[in-house]
Amino acid sequence: MLLVEPLLPAAHRLAVGLLRSESDSEDAVQIALLNAWRHFGRFRRGSDLKPWLLTIVANECRRQRRNRWWSVIKGPDLVNTRSDESTTDDPAIADLRRALYRLPHEQRLVLILRYYLDLPFEEVAQTLGISNKAARSRTYRALTRLRFSPEVTPDE
Amino acid sequence: MNETEIRRRLRDAVGDARYPQDLSSRIEVELRQPRKGRPHTHALGLVGAVIAVAIVAALLAPRLLSQNANLPQPQTTAGSQIPDQDLAAAQLANLSNLVTPMQLSAQSGNQRITVLGAYADPARTVLFFRVSPDSGFPILASVNDAYGFLNSSSSAERGVPGDYIFVLDAGPRPGADGLAHLKVMVSSSFSFSIAVEVQPSQNLVAVPARFSLGSWKVTLEVVEATPSVIHVQALIEGASPGEVGPDFATLLDPSGHGVPQVVGSEGVTVPKQQLNSSTYKSTRVNDQWARPAATGTYQLHIRGNGADVVSRLDIPGEAATGKLKGGGGLQPTDYPPAQESLTLQGSLTTSITTGRPSQCGAGTGPDGTVFAFATYFQAAETWYWLDFGTDPRVQQYSGPGTYTVPAWLYTVGPGGPGQVLYQGTVQLTVTSDRRPDASGSVQGILTGLEVIAPQSQVTISGTWTCTWTPELGPG
Numbered sequence: 001m002l003l004v005e006p007l008l009p010a011a012h013r014l015a016v017g018l019l020r021s022e023s024d025s026e027d028a029v030q031i032a033l034l035n036a037w038r039h040f041g042r043f044r045r046g047s048d049l050k051p052w053l054l055t056i057v058a059n060e061c062r063r064q065r066r067n068r069w070w071s072v073i074k075g076p077d078l079v080n081t082r083s084d085e086s087t088t089d090d091p092a093i094a095d096l097r098r099a100l101y102r103l104p105h106e107q108r109l110v111l112i113l114r115y116y117l118d119l120p121f122e123e124v125a126q127t128l129g130i131s132n133k134a135a136r137s138r139t140y141r142a143l144t145r146l147r148f149s150p151e152v153t154p155d156e
Numbered sequence: 157m158n159e160t161e162i163r164r165r166l167r168d169a170v171g172d173a174r175y176p177q178d179l180s181s182r183i184e185v186e187l188r189q190p191r192k193g194r195p196h197t198h199a200l201g202l203v204g205a206v207i208a209v210a211i212v213a214a215l216l217a218p219r220l221l222s223q224n225a226n227l228p229q230p231q232t233t234a235g236s237q238i239p240d241q242d243l244a245a246a247q248l249a250n251l252s253n254l255v256t257p258m259q260l261s262a263q264s265g266n267q268r269i270t271v272l273g274a275y276a277d278p279a280r281t282v283l284f285f286r287v288s289p290d291s292g293f294p295i296l297a298s299v300n301d302a303y304g305f306l307n308s309s310s311s312a313e314r315g316v317p318g319d320y321i322f323v324l325d326a327g328p329r330p331g332a333d334g335l336a337h338l339k340v341m342v343s344s345s346f347s348f349s350i351a352v353e354v355q356p357s358q359n360l361v362a363v364p365a366r367f368s369l370g371s372w373k374v375t376l377e378v379v380e381a382t383p384s385v386i387h388v389q390a391l392i393e394g395a396s397p398g399e400v401g402p403d404f405a406t407l408l409d410p411s412g413h414g415v416p417q418v419v420g421s422e423g424v425t426v427p428k429q430q431l432n433s434s435t436y437k438s439t440r441v442n443d444q445w446a447r448p449a450a451t452g453t454y455q456l457h458i459r460g461n462g463a464d465v466v467s468r469l470d471i472p473g474e475a476a477t478g479k480l481k482g483g484g485g486l487q488p489t490d491y492p493p494a495q496e497s498l499t500l501q502g503s504l505t506t507s508i509t510t511g512r513p514s515q516c517g518a519g520t521g522p523d524g525t526v527f528a529f530a531t532y533f534q535a536a537e538t539w540y541w542l543d544f545g546t547d548p549r550v551q552q553y554s555g556p557g558t559y560t561v562p563a564w565l566y567t568v569g570p571g572g573p574g575q576v577l578y579q580g581t582v583q584l585t586v587t588s589d590r591r592p593d594a595s596g597s598v599q600g601i602l603t604g605l606e607v608i609a610p611q612s613q614v615t616i617s618g619t620w621t622c623t624w625t626p627e628l629g630p631g
Contacts, residue, residue, distance in 0.1 A: 008183075009175045016173035026176065030183050090168070097169040115163040116170055129398070143162065 007050065010117060011057045017112035018061040020101070028064055032057040051126035054113070058127065062105050099146050107142035114139055238273045238284050242315030246282045246323065247384050247418055247446055248275055254383055255284070256352045264345035269295070271348050272319070276336055277355040278327040278380060279387035279444055280419075281306065283340060290318040298341040301328040309421035309442065325419045325442055327382075330354045357382040362456060362467045366547060370461035377440075377564075379456075381471055385418060385444040388456065392439045395461065397422045404460050405443045407469075410452035419444035449473055488512045488532035488539050488568060496531065497619045498542075503578075503604060503612035504565070506535035515543070516622035518553055518589045527553040527586055529594070529620060532568060539568035542616070544582055544598060556596075558585045565602055565614060578602035578614050595621040 011032065015025035036056050100108060106128070113124045125135035238257065243249050260271040272284040285295040299306045308326035315321055328336035330353075340348040357380040365376040371394050378389035388405055400422045407415040422441045424431060448454070451473040458465045491512040498508040511531035518527045528545030544563035546553040553559070565578040582600025597619045604612035 008180055012175050012179060013173045017170050020170065022174070022176075025173075026179060026182075029179065033183055093165070093168045096165060100166070100169055111166060112170070115159070115166045116173075118163070 007053055010050065011053060013117055014054055014057050014112060015061050017116040018058065018105075018108065019064060024064055025061075028060045029057060032060040035060065051123055054117075054127045055129070058109050065105070096146065103142060103145060107138065107145060110135065110138045111142050111146075239316045239319065242272070242284055242319050242321055245313035245315050246275070246284070246321045248282065251275070251383050254353075254355050255282075256350075258350060260348050260350065262346045262348065267345075269342055269346050271340070271350060274338070274350055274352040275355070275384075276328050276352045277382035277384060278357045279325070279382045279385055281324040281326065281328050281336075281338070281352075283322045283324075284315070285320045285322065285342070286318055287320060288318060295320040295322050295342055297322045297324075299324055299328070300339040300341075302331045302337045303329050309419070309423075311419070325421060325444065327354060328352070355383050357387070358472065360386075360469055360471060362388075362469055364465070364467055367458075367465050367467075369458065369463040369465060372461045372463075374458060374465070375562075376467065379469065381447065384447050386415070386447060386454075386469075386471060388441075388443045390441045390443075390458070391425065392441060392460070394437055395439050396436050397424060397439045399460070400439050400441060401460055404441055404458065406457040406459075407445045408455040408457060409448060409450070410454065412455075415445040415448055415454070417443065417445050488514075488534075488541075491532065492623060494531070494620075494622045496533070496621065498533075498598070498616065499618050500535075500614050500616055502601075502614040504535065504540075504614050506533075508533045508535075508618070511542075511620070511622075513620075513622035514541070515545070517591060517594050525553045527559070527584075527589060529584075529596075529622060531620070531622070540577075541566040541568050544584055546584070556586045556589055558583060560584075563598075563600060563602060563616070578604050578612070582616060592623050593621065595619065 008029065011029050012025060015028040015032075016022070019025050019028060032053070036053055100111065103111070110124060110128065113119045113127055114121070119127070121132050121135050121139075124139070125132045128135060128138070130138070238252065238255060240249065240252075243252050243255070248255060255273045255275045257273045258271055262269055266289070268288045270286040270288070272286055274284070275282040281299060283295075283297060283299075285297075287295065296310070296312060306324055306326050306328060308324050310322065310324045312323065313321040328338055330336050334353070335351040336354050338348075338350050338352060340350060342348075360379045360381055362376045362379045365379070367374055369392075373393040375391045375393075376388060377391050378387060380387050386407060390405070392400060402420060404422070405420075407417070409415055420441075420443050422439050424436060425438045425440045426435045448471055452471065454469045454471050456467040456469050458467065489512065491514050493510050494513050496508045496511040498511070500506050500508070508531075511533045513529065513531040515528045515530035518525060526546050526548050528543075530541060530543035530545070532539055532541050534540075542563070542565055544561050546559050546561050551559060560581055561584045563580055563582045567577055580600055580602035582598050582602075584596065584598050586594070586596040588595050597617075599617045600615075602614045602616060604614075
């Protein structure tokens with residue numbers, strides 16, 4: 001199992017960023033790893049593993065969110081925010097959170113990859129299967145939609 | 157607002173992600189559960205995380221290999237028995253005596269990995285491992301032969317508990333002694349040196365072998381039957397890997413039933429550093445199917461880009477052990493000699509005065525009229541196969557004249573042409589195409605494929621002749 005360790009924290013962090021539920025995130029990571037196991041034939045050696053695995057995790061998270069409309073709402077296992085959840089949340093942070101989780105999956109994903117996982121744009125692009133330029137553009141559009149300053153220029 | 161501020165605010169909004177330290181062990185327990193069925197036709201079986209180790213190992217292989225003195229050295233013990241379940245998982249149930257048994261063990265910490273055996277043919281390399289104590293995770297290995305890293309997709313299967321089969325979707329290249337000498341790295345902690353015989357394959361004739369799928373141009377570069385699989389390697393010009401669907405190639409038996417596919421992968425044709433908007437639109441596909449037991453005419457369905465082409469394949473039945481040895485097809489010397497005056501210069505330098513043409517003349521195929529010439533020749537006691545001919549998708553053959561045509565230089569195995577070493581475009585001048593004799597000249601440069609030597613080139617020039625016989629195509 002030692003061999004698996006290095007990749008799990010990033011996979012878990014991505015799932016938390018997309019799902020905001022500890023238990024759902026762990027489920028997503030487990031299922032994603034099983035999917036990776038099953039579909040390893042599609043992985044081309046020499047390619048970069050990390051984006052490939054993160055793509056699978058992101059797909060599983062999207063699948064889980066899509067299925068939620070009929071899922072039982074789980075208990076209060078939301079991840080801890082720095083301001084100890086919404087009752088004492090900074091209203092601006094709470095607004096931002098709501099806006100973030102209303103974003104389309106692709107836009108939320110690009111922001112989570114870039115700013116929650118701290119990935120360089122090259123890895124963001126690889127994970128999304130798009131060009132580096134398209135990744136920057138998608139980031140810019142997502143930031144604009146969150147009403148961050150549209151003048152922002154993502155730096156490296 | 158700069159990115160640091162954006163990052164801070166988004167992290168406040170999302171919250172902390174506390175990584176549960178027991179997550180990996182819980183996943184391990186999950187993965188240890190017996191697999192239920194076979195959900196995918198591809199060879200299956202690795203956790204992505206394990207892959208990282210192999211990739212890192214691949215990247216570090218040269219350095220690690222130079223540090224072998226620091227690695228646990230394998231020990232050899234007598235006696236090796238590979239369980240039938242392991243052989244079946246490797247698609248080698250009926251080919252146990254083509255597997256080279258061995259007992260090479262290496263230990264790191266409390267973990268011991270033993271290589272139980274190896275099998276190789278031009279399409280695949282199979283390694284049997286036993287892990288003690290069983291880690292629950294299949295082995296992923298990095299394999300180098302005497303010529304370098306074997307860069308290919310791969311997969312893994314479980315055998316009996318503790319046994320794992322690693323399958324590389326590429327064959328190793330034999331050395332001067334006829335054996336492939338492999339350096340096998342497992343993670344960065346285990347290193348094995350093994351020698352394995354490369355079983356011969358039999359070249360199959362696909363008709364058509366070059367065709368169009370809409371705007372895509374497809375060339376079936378390799379169509380062969382190894383003892384364990386039917387292997388098709390296709391070059392698709394005009395398509396990026398993402399545009400090639402998972403059902404790009406399907407093999408149907410004579411009664412129309414699908415043959416189980418064991419490998420399906422696609423990738424770009426140049427190293428990542430050379431990718432641009434042009435080279436990205438070229439894809440090489442590697443598909444393999446379990447070797448059918450029955451002889452017959454099979455159909456290779458190729459589909460994509462809204463089009464569909466069926467190529468006919470005459471496949472000999474599943475090879476009995478060693479049946480292919482000595483050649484399942486015609487040998488170079490089975491073809492009548494012809495006088496040639498061809499010069500190869502560069503990475504392969506030789507003068508060809510006598511060839512054994514196996515294709516010669518003009519003929520009509522599904523895409524129109526073509527002229528094809530291919531000949532076996534020997535250089536430094538090694539057989540090669542040189543193949544060039546008009547491409548009807550580019551230009552119809554309309555009689556003697558000069559044409560710009562694709563050309564390939566192949567290795568030759570006991571079953572016929574094997575792996576493409578060089579390819580390029582040459583100027584073909586046909587002086588005479590009247591049967592039984594044809595003659596002409598050729599001039600051009602062939603470039604080594606990525607897997608062989610991407611920087612190498614061979615210049616070809618001179619004249620060729622052939623005498624048509626019924627064994628020769630096209631017709």
